[in-house]
Amino acid sequence: MRRLIICGSPRALGRSAALAEALADAYRVQGDEVDLVSLASVDIASCTGCLVCEQNLRVHGRDPLYCVIADGMVRVRALLNEAEALTVVSPVYFSGAPSQLKAFFDRLQPYYYAHMFKSKRPCDLFVVGEGGDPHGFAALVSETRSALAVAGFRLETVHDWVGLIRPDGALMDEVGALCGGRVSPASEYLMQTPTGIFPKVGEDVHA
Ligand SMILES: Cc1cc2nc3c(=O)[nH]c(=O)nc-3n(C[C@H](O)[C@H](O)[C@H](O)COP(=O)(O)O)c2cc1C
Numbered sequence: 164m165r166r167l168i169i170c171g172s173p174r175a176l177g178r179s180a181a182l183a184e185a186l187a188d189a190y191r192v193q194g195d196e197v198d199l200v201s202l203a204s205v206d207i208a209s210c211t212g213c214l215v216c217e218q219n220l221r222v223h224g225r226d227p228l229y230c231v232i233a234d235g236m237v238r239v240r241a242l243l244n245e246a247e248a249l250t251v252v253s254p255v256y257f258s259g260a261p262s263q264l265k266a267f268f269d270r271l272q273p274y275y276y277a278h279m280f281k282s283k284r285p286c287d288l289f290v291v292g293e294g295g296d297p298h299g300f301a302a303l304v305s306e307t308r309s310a311l312a313v314a315g316f317r318l319e320t321v322h323d324w325v326g327l328i329r330p331d332g333a334l335m336d337e338v339g340a341l342c343g344g345r346v347s348p349a350s351e352y353l354m355q356t357p358t359g360i361f362p363k364v365g366e367d368v369h370a
Pocket of ligand 1: 178294
């Protein structure tokens with residue numbers, strides 16, 4: 164299986180990078196063909212909300228994924244389109260995604276209009292953190308699920324590695340990168356709000 168790993172940390176040599184490398188090795192042993200992208204070394208600017216991408220399908224001959232910002236996202240998008248499965252590894256920053264990962268997510272907006280993928284490909288999220296923050300990381304799960312749904316992925320499993328990786332990158336769970344940590348179906352991460360529980364049951368977000 165062709166798998167893309169996206170490491171969302173701004174630190175090239177932090178805990179997430181160590182876990183992403185260990186995962187790449189484990190997937191290769193499993194027989195996967197693996198591409199690993201570290202957002203620490205890719206220049207991805209923030210989406211400005213210009214919504215030019217909303218027009219793409221109406222402009223003859225234009226790439227349906229055209230974006231006015233030409234940067235590292237072009238390369239990452241090519242890998243994303245070819246991937247049969249996706250793994251996101253990210254630290255939790257105040258319950259949500261670090262700004263580099265959020266910029267990547269927001270720049271997926273052209274997919275929202277392109278409707279390129281008729282069926283969804285599997286995606287797993289590995290969460291890294293120092294631990295000790297009482298607010299959890301449901302926001303990170305939600306952002307990942309929502310953004311990647313438009314790009315044709317279904318978030319299936321969340322691997323909670325918070326507090327389980329030493330600063331030098333050593334994994335403190337001997338079960339190994341793929342099966343270690345606390346593993347739960349993504350459906351167990353829900354956002355409860357005054358207007359209901361999200362994701363809404365049975366609704367295929369941005370299908
Ligand atoms: C701005 C910021 C916010 C953070 N928020 C949290 C948090 O809410 N929960 C947590 O467990 N760790 C939090 N951390 C700690 C990081 O998740 C931790 O340092 C992690 O190792 C960073 O990942 P990296 O080593 O891959 O860069 C935060 C760190 C920063 C810089």
